[in-house]
Amino acid sequence: MATTCPMGFDVDYLRAKVQETYDRVAREPGGSFHFHRGGDYACDYLKYDRVELAALPEECVARFAGVANPLRIGSILPGETVLDHACGAGMDLLLAARRTRTAGKAIGVDMTKAMRDSAASSALKAGLSGIVEIREGFYEDLPVEDESVDVLISNGVINLAPDKDRVFGEIRRVLKPGGRLYMADVVVVRELKPEARENPDLWAACIAGALVEDELPDVAAAAGFTGCEIRERFDCFRNTTAETKVSKDLRVHGVNFFARKP
Numbered sequence: 001m002a003t004t005c006p007m008g009f010d011v012d013y014l015r016a017k018v019q020e021t022y023d024r025v026a027r028e029p030g031g032s033f034h035f036h037r038g039g040d041y042a043c044d045y046l047k048y049d050r051v052e053l054a055a056l057p058e059e060c061v062a063r064f065a066g067v068a069n070p071l072r073i074g075s076i077l078p079g080e081t082v083l084d085h086a087c088g089a090g091m092d093l094l095l096a097a098r099r100t101r102t103a104g105k106a107i108g109v110d111m112t113k114a115m116r117d118s119a120a121s122s123a124l125k126a127g128l129s130g131i132v133e134i135r136e137g138f139y140e141d142l143p144v145e146d147e148s149v150d151v152l153i154s155n156g157v158i159n160l161a162p163d164k165d166r167v168f169g170e171i172r173r174v175l176k177p178g179g180r181l182y183m184a185d186v187v188v189v190r191e192l193k194p195e196a197r198e199n200p201d202l203w204a205a206c207i208a209g210a211l212v213e214d215e216l217p218d219v220a221a222a223a224g225f226t227g228c229e230i231r232e233r234f235d236c237f238r239n240t241t242a243e244t245k246v247s248k249d250l251r252v253h254g255v256n257f258f259a260r261k262p
Contacts, residue, residue, distance in 0.1 A: 011162045018160055019112055022065075026089060026114035029062040034241045035206065037065045042091070046234055046254070047072060056094055060122035063089035063115070066155035067206070067236040067254035068184030071095055074258060079103040080150035083174060085139045086110055086157040090119030090132075096153055097128045107144065109137040140166050144174045151180050156254070159186040159210045168223035175261040181225065183257040186236070187213040188250045207252055216257060225259035232256040 021033070029037055039061040042048040046069045053061050070092060076082055076099035084093040087108030097106035106128070110116050116134050123132035137143040139157055152171050161167045171181055188210045211219060217228035236254035 057122040057125040060089040064091040070182040073182040
């Protein structure tokens, strides 16, 4: 079960590579990447609601690069505090903010300045800046108080984390007792070969750091979560160059995953 990167793995290189990739997505959303982006992809591949997306600023929708749809996993109630722990340009964050309404709060954390700027600008344009707060930070060390969050949403993030146990620990720390994790991420159906796990470029491509699907509930349960289950699957890499980077029998895909803090 690969929850941490291999010995000798260049974590600093991986972080720089990921930051470089998503900085470029923020600056050139129509550029060439190994993954899909934008509103048509979100609706056609991931079952987002086209009417809901049309009500958001195009700035955040065009830069969307998620792998599944965490907002289909469960409800967000008016007045709740929601955290998107790597919010990117903010599409999921703003959709969550609309659900929590004016009595709630939606916090987005991201390490990439260009993405944070886009999220903040989009929140202002959407009339949601009063309840949306964008913070600089990393998913391994969230700038969020203990037990202050009702729902944590995540989309295509944990596969990029070199130390998944630490990330799940941070998620558990910030969630209130009974808080919910609505996680969308990349998984594979069997363990990758060591040479793939040791390749930072394949990690940055959202593949080499993916957990094995059957092991994901066990990883979350070991971190102290209950009710861990995969709710839905998405063929998020269909017709991308990422398909050519791994063997077909790995079946790389996105999943919606639910867990709860006791």
